[in-house]
Amino acid sequence: MQKSLRLLGAAALIGLGIWGWFYFFPSPEKVIRSRLTTLARTVSFAPQDGTLARAYSAQKAAGFFTPDAEVVVEARGMEALDFNGRDEIQQRALAGTRVLHGLKVEFLDINVTLGPDQQTATANLTGKWTLGGEREFNVMEFNFLLRKVDGVWLIYRVETVKTLS
Amino acid sequence: MEAKHNDSRWPSIVRAVVIGRRPKFTLVRILVLVAAVVGLRQYVLLPIQIIGPSMLPTYQDHGVNLVNRLAYRSHEPQRGDVVAVRTSGESIMYMKRIIGLPGDTVGFHAGHALVNGQLLDEPYVKYPCDWELAPVRIPPDEVFVVGDNRSMPITYHYFGSTQRRRIVGKILLCKNLFASSVPLP
Secondary structure: OHHHHHHHHHHHHHHHHHHHHHHHOOOHHHHHHHHHHHHHHHHOEOOOOOHHHHHHHHHHHHOOEEEEEEEEEOOOOOOOEEEEOHHHHHHHHHHHHHHOOOEEEEEEEEEEEEOOOOOEEEEEEEEEEEEOOOOOOEEEEEEEEEEEEOOEEEEEEEEEEOOOO | OHHHHHHHHOOHHHHHHHHOOOHHHHHHHHHHHHHHHHHHHHHOEEEEEOOOOOOOOOOOOOOEEEEEOOOOOOOOOOOOOEEEEEOOOOOOEEEEEEEEOOOOEEEEEOOEEEEOOEEOOOOOOOOOOOOOEEEEEOOOOEEEEEOOOOOOOHHHOOOEEEEHHHEEEEEOOOOOEOOOOOOOO
16 A cells, blocks of 8 residues: 555656646747737737727737738738738737727647747648627638747748638 | 445435446446547547538538548549538638549639539539639649539639648538528528
């Protein structure tokens, strides 16, 4: 009984150690997934959110991008969008928060591929968004290209993926 | 004494129904059942909910169906098959019908699909359509998919050529399970 208790305790300790290692030293893929999920939460806003809160969110969202970031969105049935630079991204995000009643964004199935230098990465994901007051959601597949700048993963390009072309 | 008291509050018939006469055996059965369900979902049949009018009237909005993941193990996708096309994963997929195979040319004239210059017989298309699309050749290892509901302008319908590897499987049922009574356009 004593022996089995000791074995159980040792197994629990090893398990805790492994969990702690992955918790305190997450892989780059996990860090990127977490950042993108946070970005989706940041750009989302509820209809009752005030103007200041929305402006703060737009500013915060821009912080996820490099100063020279580019966002290119091309989809059938909508005008192509091309934003250049962090400032323009912030302005467009701010304009969006003024026009839209509300927005809920989710990034699903995030597949991260690290570059050979471990300093760049590509995240292939499905963006799902619902506009305030609407029941149906919209979907688009994206590639987010990221670069590690001063230890932080920043997005330097966003482009649409043509699932059907 | 306490255990005996609890036993009296826990009638044997209830215990037999909830955890069975042999709890260890019940636990094994539960584990096997969970493993079977997870395995079935992962490798054989994927349950899906259909959202949107793209496949009307064949498949109603908000209906439930199944994707057969094994359908294309022994043969390649065929023209007329309704398939699930994955995006970056399987959380959200497109449900479309294959009308063009690798090497085919596909176009639309006066709302009718033309495959290799021939009019494609499509009894499943019930709503009027006025699409015009110049013929495009399907690259090798790709198929051309489109929804059955082409009543909207061509720019509002998501269709086109997709890679073979994106096809998760074939839709199993001809009609949805639990089809809702959403009015048709």
